[in-house]
Amino acid sequence: MASEQQLSAIKGAKVLMVGAGGIGCELLKTLALSGFKDVHIIDMDTIEVSNLNRQFLFRQSHVGQSKAKVARDAVLKFRPNISITPYHANVKDPEFNVDFFKQFNVVLNGLDNLDARRHVNRLCLAAGVPLVESGTTGFLGQVTVHIKGRTECYECQPKPAPKTYPVCTITSTPSKFVHCIVWAKDLLFAKLFGDKNQDNDLNVRASDASSSSQQSEDVFERKNEEDIEHYGRRIFDHVFGYNIELALSNEDTWKNRNRPRPIYSKDVIPVEPVSQNGNQAKNLVAGNPSSISAMASLGLKNPQDLWSLKENSAIFLEALKLFFSKREKEIGNLTFDKDDQLAVEFVTAAANIRASSFGIPLHSLFEAKGIAGNIVHAVATTNAIIAGLIVIEAIKVLQNDIKNYRMTYCLEHPSRKMLLMPVEPFEPNKSCYVCSETPLTLEINTHGSKLKDLVDKIVKAKLGMNLPLIMHGSSLLYEVGDDLEEDEVANYAANLEKVLSELPSPVIGGTILTVEDLQQELKCSINVKHREEFDEEKEPDGMVLSGWTQPLAVEKNGKGSTDNGASTSRVSETTSLVMEDDDELQIIPAQIAKKRKLSDISSAASSDASSFRNEAKFKRKAEEADNNNDVVMLDGGSSENSKKKREQ
Amino acid sequence: MDGEELTEQETALYDRQIRVWGADAQRRLSKSHILVSGLKGTVVEFCKNIVLAGVGSVTLNDDRLVTEELLSANFLVPPDETVYSGKSLAELCCDSLTDFNPMVRVSVEKGEVSKFSADFFDKFDVVVISSCSLSTKQSINEKCRKSLKRIAFYTVDCRDSCGEIFVDLQNYIYTKKKNDEAVECLLEYSSFEEAVSVPWRSLPRRVSKLYLAMRVIEKFEELEGRIPGETSAADLPKVQKLRKELCEAQLLDESQIPDSLLERLSEGRREFPPVCAVIGGILGQEVIKAISGKGDPLKNFFFFDAMDGKGIIEDIFRQKS
Numbered sequence: 001m002a003s004e005q006q007l008s009a010i011k012g013a014k015v016l017m018v019g020a021g022g023i024g025c026e027l028l029k030t031l032a033l034s035g036f037k038d039v040h041i042i043d044m045d046t047i048e049v050s051n052l053n054r055q056f057l058f059r060q061s062h063v064g065q066s067k068a069k070v071a072r073d074a075v076l077k078f079r080p081n082i083s084i085t086p087y088h089a090n091v092k093d094p095e096f097n098v099d100f101f102k103q104f105n106v107v108l109n110g111l112d113n114l115d116a117r118r119h120v121n122r123l124c125l126a127a128g129v130p131l132v133e134s135g136t137t138g139f140l141g142q143v144t145v146h147i148k149g150r151t152e153c154y155e156c157q158p159k160p161a162p163k164t165y166p167v168c169t170i171t172s173t174p175s176k177f178v179h180c181i182v183w184a185k186d187l188l189f190a191k192l193f194g195d196k197n198q199d200n201d202l203n204v205r206a207s208d209a210s211s212s213s214q215q216s217e218d219v220f221e222r223k224n225e226e227d228i229e230h231y232g233r234r235i236f237d238h239v240f241g242y243n244i245e246l247a248l249s250n251e252d253t254w255k256n257r258n259r260p261r262p263i264y265s266k267d268v269i270p271v272e273p274v275s276q277n278g279n280q281a282k283n284l285v286a287g288n289p290s291s292i293s294a295m296a297s298l299g300l301k302n303p304q305d306l307w308s309l310k311e312n313s314a315i316f317l318e319a320l321k322l323f324f325s326k327r328e329k330e331i332g333n334l335t336f337d338k339d340d341q342l343a344v345e346f347v348t349a350a351a352n353i354r355a356s357s358f359g360i361p362l363h364s365l366f367e368a369k370g371i372a373g374n375i376v377h378a379v380a381t382t383n384a385i386i387a388g389l390i391v392i393e394a395i396k397v398l399q400n401d402i403k404n405y406r407m408t409y410c411l412e413h414p415s416r417k418m419l420l421m422p423v424e425p426f427e428p429n430k431s432c433y434v435c436s437e438t439p440l441t442l443e444i445n446t447h448g449s450k451l452k453d454l455v456d457k458i459v460k461a462k463l464g465m466n467l468p469l470i471m472h473g474s475s476l477l478y479e480v481g482d483d484l485e486e487d488e489v490a491n492y493a494a495n496l497e498k499v500l501s502e503l504p505s506p507v508i509g510g511t512i513l514t515v516e517d518l519q520q521e522l523k524c525s526i527n528v529k530h531r532e533e534f535d536e537e538k539e540p541d542g543m544v545l546s547g548w549t550q551p552l553a554v555e556k557n558g559k560g561s562t563d564n565g566a567s568t569s570r571v572s573e574t575t576s577l578v579m580e581d582d583d584e585l586q587i588i589p590a591q592i593a594k595k596r597k598l599s600d601i602s603s604a605a606s607s608d609a610s611s612f613r614n615e616a617k618f619k620r621k622a623e624e625a626d627n628n629n630d631v632v633m634l635d636g637g638s639s640e641n642s643k644k645k646r647e648q
Numbered sequence: 649m650d651g652e653e654l655t656e657q658e659t660a661l662y663d664r665q666i667r668v669w670g671a672d673a674q675r676r677l678s679k680s681h682i683l684v685s686g687l688k689g690t691v692v693e694f695c696k697n698i699v700l701a702g703v704g705s706v707t708l709n710d711d712r713l714v715t716e717e718l719l720s721a722n723f724l725v726p727p728d729e730t731v732y733s734g735k736s737l738a739e740l741c742c743d744s745l746t747d748f749n750p751m752v753r754v755s756v757e758k759g760e761v762s763k764f765s766a767d768f769f770d771k772f773d774v775v776v777i778s779s780c781s782l783s784t785k786q787s788i789n790e791k792c793r794k795s796l797k798r799i800a801f802y803t804v805d806c807r808d809s810c811g812e813i814f815v816d817l818q819n820y821i822y823t824k825k826k827n828d829e830a831v832e833c834l835l836e837y838s839s840f841e842e843a844v845s846v847p848w849r850s851l852p853r854r855v856s857k858l859y860l861a862m863r864v865i866e867k868f869e870e871l872e873g874r875i876p877g878e879t880s881a882a883d884l885p886k887v888q889k890l891r892k893e894l895c896e897a898q899l900l901d902e903s904q905i906p907d908s909l910l911e912r913l914s915e916g917r918r919e920f921p922p923v924c925a926v927i928g929g930i931l932g933q934e935v936i937k938a939i940s941g942k943g944d945p946l947k948n949f950f951f952f953d954a955m956d957g958k959g960i961i962e963d964i965f966r967q968k969s
Binding site for chain 2: 059379
């Protein structure tokens with residue numbers, strides 16, 4: 001039971017919770033039971049069926065409703081006399097500014113993505129409010145405490161960057177199932193159903209095929225009056241037959257690889273349309289577009305089953321047909337969404353057919369969905385444990401019990417007999433651009449890169465700013481906001497398209513830019529260095545930012561799963577906030593486990609050895625989690641480079 | 649594997665956890681039957697976890713009439729006398745748990761758990777008991793051991809900001825992945841009686857002080873005939889005296905069981921909800937492991953103390969002669 005001091009700290013506290021998902025539900029419950037009286041909770045999500053196995057405050061009847069609001073009502077049932085204020089909103093909305101954050105004694109994060117975590121970190125730093133941060137995946141979890149000036153901030157340590165694959169691995173030489181998924185989702189699906197104006201590498205593959213690539217742009221268009229069945233087979237034969245033949249003609253590629261096998265639809269499914277009438281009827285009954293399913297049409301029920309090549313081919317053709325016959329209006333605007341049954345079916349089938357071609361083991365729809373949707377593993381128990389640990393830290397924070405703050409890891413396998421391992425928090429990183437005022441250096445071709453490139457690739461993607469403002473001396477180059485005049489908006493839009501050295505106030509080598517986010521109250525100086533050449537493979541952005549903590553090359557990233565559908569051959573880092581229904585762990589970087597002094601392990605003479613063992617474990621975990629990762633491609637990868645890029 | 653496939657509804661609901669432990673494990677869970685006795689906060693947390701996980705059935709046993717104190721860490725029952733008055737804790741928890749997952753059968757078994765016959769326990773795959781005396785723990789453990797099939801047996805207790813879990817899986821064989829090869833492992837467990845009779849001098853070096861302190865309190869309650877968990881600060885002198893006796897008999901330095909810890913444990917009638925969440929979570933995970941056969945089960949004690957934040961496994965095993 002809590003002591004008197006603890007109780008009075010708890011009763012007087014005003015707490016902000018960000019996230020009402022897996023951790024959030026457990027956390028709100030534990031806060032209420034522990035005697036907290038004033039809790040505010042932000043979550044932009046609505047409830048989905050796949051949440052119900054662990055987000056125990058929600059029921060089937062709540063599907064579609066605001067998580068924050070339903071969570072509040074559920075908790076008030078067993079603790080009616082406390083105050084819970086829900087916000088069905090995005091934590092990045094301008095209303096949640098520094099002043100909003102200042103009213104709280106502590107902020108507790110139960111988030112699922114890097115982007116929102118960084119944003120909340122900055123607001124907590126700006127408002128001077130302590131932050132307790134958390135994450136889980138499967139049986140792993142962690143809780144950390146961030147106090148400005150006392151402990152490291154959330155961004156003091158490098159955060160894992162998105163996984164990338166060289167384009168040629170995806171387009172020509174897949175060796176793992178995930179490569180087939182990326183091809184099916186980011187190239188084929190995007191090509192057929194996505195924005196036609198997006199760059200797409202589907203047909204840019206064999207270097208000597210430039211003559212035919214022009215032609216093949218049209219291959220994917222459905223011709224006027226073309227029979228849907230015919231169109232489907234034509235696409236099938238083009239991508240799984242003709243393109244493979246074309247790739248095979250490039251002999252060099254296959255010297256040290258297994259040659260793929262071209263697959264033509266007529267060899268798998270004789271040209272004799274499947275019983276149309278029955279299918280039509282089923283789909284009409286379904287009515288709701290989200291329930292249109294090729295599996296249902298074909299009588300395949302279990303998503304865990306492995307389909308044969310024939311079944312995959314049938315699903316491919318059927319799904320394509322259903323898109324064109326039932327969801328024609330959406331074509332051209334679709335991006336892959338893991339909750340879109342038909343899209344998942346199409347991608348699974350296409351990936352499996354391609355895998356067949358390349359001799360890669362096939363996967364079930366269930367597995368393919370997990371890979372394509374970057375679905376994070378989640379169980380109730382880990383979330384409950386982590387929520388308990390968050391409250392324990394929050395109570396210490398409220399009592400200002402600095403010497404007892406801990407970051408705690410929840411492990412799957414014991415390390416030094418511990419399943420829950422507390423570690424003393426780190427000091428702030430003095431070269432952190434977020435919590436200390438360290439200037440950054442940007443190498444960029446000032447005669448080649450546009451302001452837009454700088455904004456997208458650096459200010460948003462790397463610095464994680466939401467509403468940025470860019471200044472050169474006293475002249476404003478760029479700004480976002482609702483309160484701008486029309487001419488300002490036009491002016492900034494024009495600037496975006498200008499090359500840096502041609503801006504009204506030219507940005508050249510030696511320029512010092514000030515980049516600021518007024519909402520996050522974060523301000524950085526960037527020293528610009530001009531550089532002509534960049535290595536396309538190693539520096540795909542065409543610019544290099546240094547002086548900040550580089551993301552680790554592989555491992556977990558903080559992205560949601562929905563925005564990656566139309567990725568082109570560039571590393572597409574997103575800045576859009578998509579709160580997923582899952583909580584995700586920022587896998588503990590191995591080097592931290594090594595660097596950090598583990599708290600009071602006076603005992604173990606073998607502490608060093610086990611600490612290293614532990615480190616290896618984290619590494620392994622990171623790799624395991626990585627199988628499930630978001631996938632982004634790098635362009636122009638040669639096969640030699642691809643070896644380096646792959647994680648194993 | 650076990651024949652029946654998961655239904656579409658199950659696959660949708662359990663999607664995220666099937667991705668953790670696989671469809672086979674989920675099928676085994678859905679066929680398992682669990683008995684839970686003693687429904688304070690930690691056990692309520694545990695029940696929530698296994699009901700969400702999708703076990704076949706949960707049978708609740710706790711005839712105590714609900715009081716405000718019993719509900720201090722309970723999120724299943726509203727603190728409204730007009731709702732809970734006259735009903736047993738098990739009945740009230742049952743109503744609420746059923747609501748969490750309609751695919752799990754939750755029911756109430758009335759009666760005193762120590763009086764149930766060995767046949768009764770045969771119906772279950774897992775037995776979890778809490779808030780009961782040393783002798784009850786031992787006798788139920790023995791009844792479970794006598795069953796022809798293996799019944800996984802657990803005890804759990806939380807006092808102040810400390811918690812203890814005991815596990816008896818008897819002889820447990822499971823497969824473990826080592827360098828991508830499946831290796832069969834055998835774990836041999838001691839019964840509760842065997843484990844707690846291990847002489848303190850032969851305990852693992854640097855054994856958790858909580859283990860020793862819990863044994864003192866447990867013994868104290870047994871000798872005084874107390875209702876489990878019903879101790880207070882006023883008992884401290886007697887508890888300290890007992891510690892002295894036990895330590896002398898066991899040839900252990902008394903300083904191994906600090907006063908501050910004994911004081912916290914004897915005062916700790918009300919549970920600390922964050923610790924309930926932690927212990928209930930670990931216990932849930934362990935029960936899921938034992939049923940599904942996935943993952944290394946812990947052997948055989950687990951301790952958590954919010955004061956230092958450590959969650960420690962102790963292996964306290966009686967070598968068979």
